Amino acid sequence: MIPPEAPSAASPRGGAPSGPAKPVPRRPLGHDAPVALLDVQDFGLEFRTRSGTVHALQHVNLRLHKGEIVGLVGESGSGKSVLSYALLGISDAAARVTSGRAMFGGTDLLRASPRSLAELRGREISMVFQSPRTALNPIRTIGLQIEDVLRRHAVATRTGTGPEQGKGLRERAIQALREVAIADPERRYHAYPFELSGGMCQRVMIAIALACRPALLIADEPTTGLDVTTQAGVMDLITGLARAHQMATLFITHDLGLAAQHCDRIVVMHAGHAVEAASTRALFAAPRHPYTARLMSSTPDAQAQLSDLQPVPGQLPDLRRGDLPPCRFSARCSRASARCAGPLPPLVMDTQHSVACWHPLHTEHTEPVEPVEPVDHTTPEPWHG
Ligand SMILES: Nc1ncnc2c1ncn2[C@@H]1O[C@H](COP(=O)(O)OP(=O)(O)OP(=O)(O)O)[C@@H](O)[C@H]1O
Ligand code: SF4
Ligand SMILES: [Mg+2]
Numbered sequence: 001m002i003p004p005e006a007p008s009a010a011s012p013r014g015g016a017p018s019g020p021a022k023p024v025p026r027r028p029l030g031h032d033a034p035v036a037l038l039d040v041q042d043f044g045l046e047f048r049t050r051s052g053t054v055h056a057l058q059h060v061n062l063r064l065h066k067g068e069i070v071g072l073v074g075e076s077g078s079g080k081s082v083l084s085y086a087l088l089g090i091s092d093a094a095a096r097v098t099s100g101r102a103m104f105g106g107t108d109l110l111r112a113s114p115r116s117l118a119e120l121r122g123r124e125i126s127m128v129f130q131s132p133r134t135a136l137n138p139i140r141t142i143g144l145q146i147e148d149v150l151r152r153h154a155v156a157t158r159t160g161t162g163p164e165q166g167k168g169l170r171e172r173a174i175q176a177l178r179e180v181a182i183a184d185p186e187r188r189y190h191a192y193p194f195e196l197s198g199g200m201c202q203r204v205m206i207a208i209a210l211a212c213r214p215a216l217l218i219a220d221e222p223t224t225g226l227d228v229t230t231q232a233g234v235m236d237l238i239t240g241l242a243r244a245h246q247m248a249t250l251f252i253t254h255d256l257g258l259a260a261q262h263c264d265r266i267v268v269m270h271a272g273h274a275v276e277a278a279s280t281r282a283l284f285a286a287p288r289h290p291y292t293a294r295l296m297s298s299t300p301d302a303q304a305q306l307s308d309l310q311p312v313p314g315q316l317p318d319l320r321r322g323d324l325p326p327c328r329f330s331a332r333c334s335r336a337s338a339r340c341a342g343p344l345p346p347l348v349m350d351t352q353h354s355v356a357c358w359h360p361l362h363t364e365h366t367e368p369v370e371p372v373e374p375v376d377h378t379t380p381e382p383w384h385g
Contacts, residue, residue, distance in 0.1 A: 071259030074269035089117035143189030
C-alpha cells in the first residue's frame with residue numbers, strides 16, 4: 001500500500017529502517033487505554049487500476065473502545081474488507097491512502113512502517129479471515145501454525161510469574177486449542193487443516209488470532225460458508241472470548257441479524273462511505289439513514305414473510321467514476337434533494353446515534369425534501385471502456 005504524502009510523528013516516512021531488527025516495545029494497549037483504542041478519521045483510499053482509479057473509501061470515520069464489539073455492515077462492495085486490510089497494512093500494492101489517519105495506541109496505522117505493522121499484526125491486532133481453509137497453511141500441522149505465531153511474538157518467554165512461567169510453546173498451543181473448544185487438543189495439535197471440518201478450521205484460525213491476546217480483533221465474515229449451528233458456535237466463541245479478555249472486536253458482516261445479536265454498536269457502510277453509526281439498540285429501533293432502512297427491509301428475519309422483503313433499489317455506483325456525488329446513495333434515494341449535492345454532514349463518533357445524511361429518517365428537525373432527478377452513476381464513464 002502506498003502511504004499518503006503527509007509524514008507522521010508516530011512513524012517517519014521512508015519505509016522500514018535499515019540495520020538489525022530491534023524488538024518494538026510492547027505498549028499497554030487495550031488494557032489501560034482511557035481513550036479510543038482505534039480512532040479512524042476521514043480515511044480515504046483508492047486503487048490505481050488499468051481501467052481507472054477506484055475510489056474505494058472516502059471520509060470514513062470509525063472508533064473502537066476497549067472491550068467493545070462493533071459491527072461493520074453493508075452490501076457487497078461497500079468497502080468493509082478494504083478498510084480492514086488497510087488497517088492491518090495488507091492492502092493490494094495498487095492501494096493508495098488519500099486522506100485521514102487511523103490511530104492505534106499512538107501509532108498511525110496508515111503511515112506506520114511495514115516493520116512496525118508486522119510487529120503489531122498478530123500481537124496487538126489480529127484478523128480472522130472469511131475462508132479458514134485458504135488462510136491456513138495446508139502442509140503444516142495446526143499446532144505448529146499456532147506455535148509460529150507465538151514464537152514470532154516471543155509469547156512463551158514473556159509470560160508472567162507463577163504456573164504460566166516457563167510453559168513451552170507446545171503447551172501454549174494446546175492451551176490455545178482448548179480455549180476455542182477443540183476436543184482432544186493434544187491429538188488435534190498434530191492434525192493438518194484438511195483433516196478438520198470447516199467449523200474446526202475457523203476455530204483454529206481464532207486460536208491463532210487470539211494466541212497473543214491482541215487488544216483488537218478484526219473478524220471479516222468469519223462464519224461465511226458455515227452451517228447455521230456451526231455459525232452460532234463460532235460467533236458465541238468469538239464474542240465470549242472478546243468479552244472475557246476485554247478485547248475490542250470489529251465484526252465485519254453483511255448479515256444484519258448476526259450483527260444485531262452480537263454487537264454493541266454498528267457502523268453502516270455504503271459504497272466506500274460510513275453513513276451511520278449507532279448503538280445496536282438505537283439503530284434497530286429507528287434507522288436514520290435511508291440506506292440503512294432499506295438494508296433492514298431487505299434482510300430476512302424469523303417473523304418476516306418473503307413477500308415483505310424489499311431489495312435496496314438500484315445498484316452501488318461505479319467507484320471508478322470521477323464524478324461521484326458527495327452522497328453516493330443519492331441515485332438510489334427517494335429523499336434526495338438539491339442540498340444532497342453539497343458536502344455531507346460528518347459522521348460523529350462516540351454519540352448514541354450519528355448519520356451522514358441531510359434528510360435522515362426518524363428525526364424531529366428533518367429538512368423539507370425537494371426531490372431532484374436521480375443521476376445514474378452505476379455505469380462507467382466512457383474512458384473506462
Ligand atoms: N485490489 C483492488 N483493486 C481495485 N479495486 C478493488 C480492490 N480491492 C477491492 N476493490 C474494490 O473496492 C470496493 C470495496 O471492496 P471490498 O472487498 O472492501 O467490499 P466488501 O464490502 O468487503 O464486500 P463483500 O461483502 O463482498 O466482502 C469494491 O468496489 C471493490 O471492487
Ligand atoms: S437524503 Fe440526501 S444525503 Fe441523505 S441519503 Fe438521500 S441523497 Fe443522501
Ligand atoms: Mg469483504
